[in-house]
Amino acid sequence: MTNSDREQTVLDAVRKDLLIGGEWRPAASGRTAPVVDPSTGKVLCEVADASVDDGLAALAAADAAQPSFAAMAPRERGEILRRAFALIMERIDDLALLMTLEMGKPIAESKAEIAYAAEFFRWFAEEAVRIDGDYAVAPNGASRFMVMRQPVGVSVFITPWNFPLAMGTRKIGPAVAAGCAVVIKPAQETPLSMLALGRILQEAGLPDGALNIVTTSDSGGVMEPIITDERTRKLSFTGSTPVGKKLLEQAARNVLRTSMELGGNASFLVFDDADLNAAVEGAMIAKMRNMGEACTAANRFLVHSSLAGEFANRLAERMGALTVGRGTEDGVQVGPLINAKGRDKVAELVEDAVQRGAKVLIGGKPVDGPGYFYQPTVLADVPRDARLQREEIFGPVAPITTFTDEDDALALANGTEFGLVNYQYTQNIDRALRVCERLESGMVGLNTGLVSNPAAPFGGVKQSGIGREGGTVGIEEFLEIKYVAVGLSS
Structure with missing residues (x-):
């Protein structure tokens, strides 16, 4: 057959x-x-x-x-x-x-x-x-x-x-x-x-x-x-x-x-003491599950300024190696977005960020041809006033913004009307518990990029x-x- x-x-x-x-x-x-x-x-x-x-x-x-x-x-x-x-x-x-x-x-x-x-x-x-x-x-x-x-x-x-x-x-x-x-x-x-x-x-x-x-x-x-x-x-x-x-x-x-x-607007916090290899692996899961079309998808990558450059380069390398195509084909890792409207919204948010000063490290454009495909994309130096800081991307785009200290990171993470899930990577147990308690969301992924499990309570706070x-x-x-x-x- x-x-x-x-x-x-x-x-x-x-x-x-x-x-x-x-x-x-x-x-x-x-x-x-x-x-x-x-x-x-x-x-x-x-x-x-x-x-x-x-x-x-x-x-x-x-x-x-x-x-x-x-x-x-x-x-x-x-x-x-x-x-x-x-x-x-x-x-x-x-x-x-x-x-x-x-x-x-x-x-x-x-x-x-x-x-x-x-x-x-x-x-x-x-x-x-x-x-x-x-x-x-x-x-x-x-x-x-x-x-x-x-x-x-x-x-x-x-x-x-x-x-x-x-x-x-x-x-x-x-x-x-x-x-x-x-x-x-x-x-x-x-x-x-x-x-x-x-x-x-x-x-x-x-x-x-x-x-x-x-x-x-x-x-x-x-x-x-x-x-x-x-x-x-x-x-x-x-x-x-x-x-x-x-x-x-x-x-x-x-x-x-x-x-x-x-809706969600999940932040993915990477502190200066994080295991960078684990953080990049978790970022791929939190961002690219379902082509980024998930309410739990990491929407904003908030990375300590001392690690931001290395994290961005590693993530861009991983994202750039993904195979885009029809989901029924062997070896395909990234399928299409759901429709033209969804793809165009992703393109619009990326364009807004670039116009405000973000740098495209990989991707950044729709894929030519039939279907509603968008390139896996990593944006560095994304300004805090970019629209994608406030709006769900719902696509394969990872925008990276830097922070300077824990209070700055939490202000960015909590500065949204949404509160479904947040992620954090740190090896400091005191910080881990402190940040988990202070994050305004119904779920937190601590050193993991996947929170969904039928045996655990799923849901958010605020307008999530x-x-x-x-x-x-x-x-x-x-x-x-x-x-x-x-x-x-x-």
Whole structure:
């Protein structure tokens, strides 16, 4: 079988319809929307393009399924997730190819994401049977306190294009474990991975209506009526801060429980006592994972003035050696950006920095030819007033700015409305702990460029979000606490 034949076989195997109440069906209007290969700009296939009526039908299906799903034994819900984990890992090669076709990342990165995504199902399969409660004697001894944790109810999810599978399993896993029926809308750019996951969950035994998938080109128009409907009790969104703010306004109408994983502006601090080899290696991971299209990507490299030159040269050498190309090809390490708009925004931010005095050490331009590629880029001497100090780059660009001391570094790192993650490299344990405490972010990578782990709480502070996903606290986002006061007759 040729590579193109295999690609077509994988695409053909995916249902392109809406999943509503356990049934795959086209949009009521019959409309479809294209899915584009970002490495070529060509249409891969068409998927159902849902209307408001389709979205409300999905919500009705989730609402109908909610009582029986909440009553299902926790062990049974956990076993569904465990079976789904096994099915994902069995099909990792096909799922990786599908993800690369719709999103662009190299096959190796797609496989890494799928393994990461599957781990959320394995983790929450174990958490499903650990939902606890409490029983206590009142301080005055006259009554008893009983505390229950119950499913929050119908949950609505909106996921982004940059991690098409993992951002879904990170939400679906705890929802299923807790007993919450779901309506999920994947990103218009990358719906195929979520549609493939829907089939897998059906095979794993998830009851009809417990997961409903709505693909649409009109995200705002379709989702607002769902979010503001009184049947919805939970909203979880991963995406940009401006969109998250709009969704919070909509969620406020019915006082929904919300989880928001929003934008980032991560700093990568390299102190004068850092292990430079380790710092460069960590920088490559923190910057180039997913071509830099990650909210956790290092956005600003803040390096002590005594190390900045050597760090920049080493990083430029590593970045310049990366192979750029279509993610399905052997040896490719950097795929395309998601679309022309994303590539043009990267080019705009780089141009702004250069005009303000930054020096291009490597890269600095879009790649000629089809697709939405941008060269891996390192910028030195980036001034503090450059736009990319304030705005997410979301691309393979590493801007380096110097600092003079710890207070200067922390002022730069914390001088943003965002607070998702920061990274720091130092061999001084006192400084390490001191800086970790002073950094204004929900996560810190200490001498590591990778913080994401299904067993750890993921989330930010300030305008980077509300709530946490993953870890032992992840399931709490889908549970309501009910207190029962027990009176005694004597």
